[in-house]
Amino acid sequence: MHLVVTAHTANGPLSHQRTSPEDALEKAQELEAEGHDHVVITDITGRDYAPPEFDSLFLNPGR
Template sequence: MHLVVTAHTANGPLSHQRASPEDALEKARELEAEGHDHVVIIDITGRHYALPEFDSLFLNPGT
């Protein structure tokens, strides 16, 4: 699985590629904890997911 984690920083956009949903969510939470804005995870189709949505769809379905 190919996922891109993006965030808006004071210096502009920042992106990180991750291969698993777990790694993508971990990186996204790390970026949020650092105070970055508009943190999203983007899948291979280009769809953007907010962290809670991504978590409920890919890691904890049905919650």
């Protein structure tokens, strides 16, 4: 699985590639904790998910 985690920083967009949903969510939460804005996880189809949405759809459905 190919996922891209992107955050908007004062210096522009910052992106990180991850291969597992767990790693992508962990990185997204880390970026949010650092205070970065508009953190999204993009899947291979190009669809963006906010970290809570990604978590509820792919890691903990039904919660």
